Amino acid sequence: MSLKFKCPNCGTPLGYEGLCWKCQAEQNRREVLAWTPEQIAEKQQFILQNIRALEEMEDPELTTFWSLLSCHDAITPEIQRKALAEKVFFPAELYYHAPADVRDGIISLLLDAAGANEAANLMSCLAMQGDDKALETLLELEQHPRPWRKKLYVDPSVYAQCGGWTFDKEGRRTTLNFDTCYPMVKGTRHETSPVRIGRIREDSCPHCGGKMVDMLVLDGRDERLRFLGIDGILTAACCPNCVGFLQGPAFNRFTLDGGVEIFPSKLYDEEEKMDCYIRPEDYAALHENSLVLGAASVPLFYGTACEDVNTIGGFANWVQDWEYSTCPHCGKPMKYLAQIQWDTVLDGTEGTLYIEVCPDCQIASMQHQQT
Numbered sequence: 180m181s182l183k184f185k186c187p188n189c190g191t192p193l194g195y196e197g198l199c200w201k202c203q204a205e206q207n208r209r210e211v212l213a214w215t216p217e218q219i220a221e222k223q224q225f226i227l228q229n230i231r232a233l234e235e236m237e238d239p240e241l242t243t244f245w246s247l248l249s250c251h252d253a254i255t256p257e258i259q260r261k262a263l264a265e266k267v268f269f270p271a272e273l274y275y276h277a278p279a280d281v282r283d284g285i286i287s288l289l290l291d292a293a294g295a296n297e298a299a300n301l302m303s304c305l306a307m308q309g310d311d312k313a314l315e316t317l318l319e320l321e322q323h324p325r326p327w328r329k330k331l332y333v334d335p336s337v338y339a340q341c342g343g344w345t346f347d348k349e350g351r352r353t354t355l356n357f358d359t360c361y362p363m364v365k366g367t368r369h370e371t372s373p374v375r376i377g378r379i380r381e382d383s384c385p386h387c388g389g390k391m392v393d394m395l396v397l398d399g400r401d402e403r404l405r406f407l408g409i410d411g412i413l414t415a416a417c418c419p420n421c422v423g424f425l426q427g428p429a430f431n432r433f434t435l436d437g438g439v440e441i442f443p444s445k446l447y448d449e450e451e452k453m454d455c456y457i458r459p460e461d462y463a464a465l466h467e468n469s470l471v472l473g474a475a476s477v478p479l480f481y482g483t484a485c486e487d488v489n490t491i492g493g494f495a496n497w498v499q500d501w502e503y504s505t506c507p508h509c510g511k512p513m514k515y516l517a518q519i520q521w522d523t524v525l526d527g528t529e530g531t532l533y534i535e536v537c538p539d540c541q542i543a544s545m546q547h548q549q550t
């Protein structure tokens with residue numbers, strides 16, 4: 180395909196006339212963010228009247244749903260009640276923090292569920308609802324598995340994770356997501372930011388010889404980042420070329436004064452060497468990216484259902500299933516911290532880097548997913 184056109188906004192060479200996909204996505208989001216209260220009410224009515232279309236993944240319904248949730252946090256109990264009445268259980272996010280009557284409806288359907296798919300969907304919805312009674316029910320199902328459990332890969336406590344929490348054998352809750360979310364936005368030249376993405380390091384990767392990169396450097400002492408409870412600097416470092424080819428996540432320990440100790444890693448296919456596909460100009464572009472921490476917090480699901488937004492806190496846009504790393508030091512599940520969409524910092528690359536943290540052990544994990 181010849182690239183005879185250019186994105187009028189950012190100058191990216193294109194094979195067609197119009198905006199590049201990133202500028203298009205940004206424009207769409209700006210329009211959604213500008214919805215007036217009347218427009219939001221109108222969209223909510225639209226979803227109420229067409230709720231079944233969500234389960235069929237039809238548009239414009241599905242896109243409207245994600246716009247209401249991610250940009251306006253505007254999924255009402257009325258919508259949740261309607262979804263339950265119509266037995267619509269996708270997307271599970273419909274039921275995030277749903278009221279008690281809706282929760283009880285999901286629970287009674289789940290306890291009567293015969294099929295594994297049905298049970299899996301209902302567990303995800305209940306995980307999104309997420310209160311103590313939801314925990315009690317999932318715990319009960321974990322302790323006394325129903326026949327459908329054999330057909331599922333994981334336990335109810337792993338389904339709970341999709342709602343940003345889980346529980347141990349005694350039913351003690353662990354929160355896996357932060358309850359605040361900030362976006363990364365394009366900054367002006369030399370603008371300072373308590374969060375930096377993509378700082379090239381001095382050391383090289385033992386697998387490919389490419390440069391190691393501090394993918395995320397964050398100063399938890401900034402007022403906006405107090406919700407993280409990190410009283411200093413968090414650094415998450417990996418090889419951007421190899422992180423998708425490792426056995427398990429990449430890990431490092433960090434010290435609050437900015438220190439990093441990278442843990443040894445193994446390549447997935449046991450090969451000793453990888454080719455490095457990142458060119459010097461790509462490293463330079465990564466290092467010089469203009470992303471800075473946004474001034475104001477956004478809804479928790481702001482970074483879900485899109486491929487062009489990097490976020491700190493909130494919920495991730497998992498390309499595959501949600502995946503919480505286990506801390507290699509204490510064995511507890513790590514907390515989801517941030518997502519970095521590769522294409523926002525390395526042009527033309529695919530997938531997402533998910534960064535998690537064990538605040539107790541000061542260990543960061545990084546894992547890659549793509550379609």
Ligand SMILES: [Zn+2]
Pocket residue numbers: 186187188189190191198199200201202203
């Ligand atoms: Zn563009």
Ligand SMILES: [Zn+2]
Pocket residue numbers: 384385386387388389418419420421422453
């Ligand atoms: Zn490497």
Ligand SMILES: [Zn+2]
Pocket residue numbers: 506507508509510511537539540541542
């Ligand atoms: Zn730990």
